[in-house]
Amino acid sequence: MGELTFSLQLSLWVAGTATLIAGLVGTAAAYVLAKYRFWGEELVEALLTLPLVLPPTVVGFYLLGLLGRRGWLGQYLYAWTGLDLLFTPQAAVIAAAVMALPLMVRTARAAIEGVDPLYEQAAFTLGKSRLETFLQVTLPLAWRGLLAGLVLSFARALGEFGATLMVAGNIPRRTQTMPLAIYEATQAGEDRRALVLVAVLSLVSLVVLLLTNRLGPKKRW
Template sequence: MAHGINLFPLFLSLKVAGTATVIAIIAGLPIAYYLSRSNNKLTDAIDTLLTLPIVLPPTVLGYYLLVAFGRSSTIGAYLEETFNIMIVFTPAGAVMAASIAAAPFLIKSARSAFSEIEGDIINAAKLLGRTNVNIFFTVLIPLAWRGILSGVILTFARALGDFGTTLMVSGSIPNYTTTMPIAIYDALQAGDKPLTNVLVLIMTGVAVICLFSLNRLEKKMGKGRKKIA
């Protein structure tokens, strides 16, 4: 039964996780920095909303996304009629689901790293005439890279293994939206234990390799920085 395994779900999962991680980095780092430097009710409200994907059951989060971006919703109908873009039951929906489910891990990790940076360093950079954008990329990110990298690892791993939210939003359409966790679920539901075991082993192996490689990279970067210092 496990002969001739379809590797499409694996490739789709890696693509979805990679894309979701990039989206989380681009959108999450500015948010993390803002949260690290602000302390008011708005900050608390934003932090609460960003934490919801972590504590909500995946099916509940997926339901909210269905309501917000489904074809009958205002946003979903507008995207389809204006740009011919469909979110639900498409690979784009899988990316969106994984991004929203995983991005909070990057934001929280990066926020903690940014919070440890002394304000005097930022003020000194401003006195030297550097812009806020320049300071963000040349001062803050290099100083907070360990926390950011840890967040990237967690985000990629979370996006790679997302099941409930992705299934609710993108469904399980063979060779189109079926990611690896969904393929494992489908194989188990079909009673194909040999295929299920093989898919589980592949998924576990890929996750271990990714995490091991990123952890080794983090250690090498740490040693390189010590040598420079």
């Protein structure tokens, strides 16, 4: 039971931290895409959405090239701090955040675009800055959509497997999240252990779907 508890706690921590990162970055990106028009906008949107359509192992391969000791970013990080992110819980967070980001961006953008611009324009005429308008007008009006994006991001991060396996590995009591533990248990023929983990993930996913449906538009009869 010790390894099961560890995998559950690690998965919740990874998913929670990844959701926070995806929420902050995704909301900022969604606001820019919703409110500004600039050269290369379609390319930026496509790049942000790409992890949604690429196989997770491909995303993991890109992350290896980015975060490894000889990677585009990893080599400088290792030279300056001696920190190697690969095969650590932090690598699992990065992988989960990258995979969850497209869902957050798309959901947040739809929510922000759904806010009536007249309210924002009224705030501008009262001398509010863009940041004040976003915090005091846009955010309160779009909160249901933003929260739905966070819930979906959490679910995606919680179930992340392929990219996490590539950059964090499957190290018991270190980087083994629940999806990885399910894979290992299944490979080892430990059906009872796999069943428990599957039941937990299924229950969490069901709760997430129910929450997302409640945050959606109200049905009118």
